[in-house]
Amino acid sequence: MDNQNSFVCPICGNTDIHSIGILNGKPYCRRCISFKGEEVEHKPSYPKKASIHLEYELSPEQKELSDKLVENYKKGIDSLVFAVCGSGKTEIVVNAISYAIKNGDKVGFAIPRRDVVIELFYRLKQIFKGNKVISVYGGHTSKLDGDLICLTTHQLFRYEKYFNLLIIDEIDAFPFKDNPVLEAFYKRSNKGVTIMLSATPSKKTIEKFSKNKDGFLRLNKRFHGKPLPVPYYKKRRSILIYYDLIKECKKFQSRSKQIMIFTPTISICERVYKFLSLFVKHGNFVHSKRDGRADIIGDFKNKKYQYLVTTAVLERGVTIKDLQVIIFRADHPIYDSAALVQISGRVGRKKDAPTGEIVYLCREITSSIVESIEEIKKCNEVL
Ligand SMILES: [Zn+2]
Structure with a gap:
């Protein structure tokens, strides 16, 4: 005992x-x-070249924050970047990453969800073409060492006192949120500076980083300088919610717009698709248990489908031009206001298509629904 x-x-x-x-x-x-498995071997690392390939230049706001993050890194100050969805959070950290690699430091980029890790890995590989960018997640752990390690927060246990620069994105997302084990992994793996990125940080996180005023950075503008589209809701008490769904889909279809329909669970996802496909053609569905979903998502990006019924699996990370979003059963308890804001952020992400619609279909109006709409309006006020 x-x-x-x-x-x-x-x-x-x-x-x-x-x-x-x-x-x-x-x-x-x-x-x-x-959490058992091989831990990374500590090998000495050396300064390397790290040039950045971005598709477009940083906006003045992004540039300012990006410089600030490099400066904070040099001074050993942890930073929280509080940035609205679509403001280009990832682009803001590339200069700090490049600086650290050139310095011979170890850099990690940790995100709670595996799907987002994969998406981000491909983006960072494009940006750091000349470097060894690797991804580590459950079932994909054969390589653990690289210049830039993209990993799920679960995999941080493999890296004891390893990272000089650790970037953590979407800390407000399940499963990192309020999870003491993952939080402990993060603390154990980082021996240097943290950069936290979030569109919806908790009060606790804001307070923690506000202690040092240099460590709390805000980015309100989306990189194209346009406001976030504000969601609207339609309330129906009964099965008529399906009627609204068809109506909204047909409306977007008549404008030749692509639609993502978010559903709260896998079974609802399948049910909605089964029903909807009887009335609206050219669709498909994805969720975490669906085989070949990467191909389906790819086909959707290539406009093979007009609509995609999905679960939260596509809530973050995916960027599709001129997309419209329907959240089916937005009143479901699975959706807190942060999740609704995040999903709404899928819309209007491209410079040449900065607008779009987000429709919440619900049976009742929950506080999450109201808060998410207020939050987005608040973001727009500071534009
Ligand atoms: Zn333990």
Whole structure:
């Protein structure tokens, strides 16, 4: 029992006696037991070239923040970038990444969700063409070392005191949000400076980073300088919500617009597609259990489909030009206001197509629905 009392988990810092077990007389941590696997080898690293290939130049606002992040990195100051969806958060950190690589430092870019890691990995590979950019996520862990490591927050346990620069995106997203194990992994893996990126940071996070005024950075403008499209909702008490769905789809179809229809669960996703496909042609559906979803998403990007019914699997990271969004059952408890803001941010992301519509179809008006609309309006006020 003494063993258990004094045990501190070396991986996640757990000291809670209720989640410490005994095996062969030795204490072990039950909280992080599922995170087992090879850890990265510590090898000395050397300064390298790191040139940046961006498709467009940074806006003056992005440039200012980008310089500030490099400066903070040099001074060892942690930064929080509070940036509205579509303001080009990723582009803002590329100069800090490049600076760190040139300095011979270890750089990690951690995101809670695997789909977003993959999407981001391809983007960063384009931006840092001359460097070894790798991705690490569950089932994809054969390479652990590179100039720039894109990984899920779950995989941080493989990197003990490793990163000089650790960028964490979407900290407000499940499963990182309020998860002490992942938080401990992050602290353990970082020996240098953190840059946190978020469109919807919690009060706690804002307070933490505001202690040093240089560490709290805001970017309100989307990179094209246009306001965020504001969602509107349609409330229906019964099965008529399906009628609205068909109506909205036909409306967008008549304008030749592509539509993403977000649904709260896999079963609702399949049900909605089954029903909708009877009335509206040229669609498909994706969720985390659907085989070949990367191909389906690719085909959607190439305009093979007019609409895609999806779960939260496409909530973040995916950019499609001139997209319209319907959130089916936006009143579902799975959607907090941060998630609704995030999904709404899928719309109007391109410079030559900065507008679009977001429709919430709901059975009742929840506080998340109201808050998300207010939040977006607030973002637009500061433009
Ligand atoms: Zn542990």
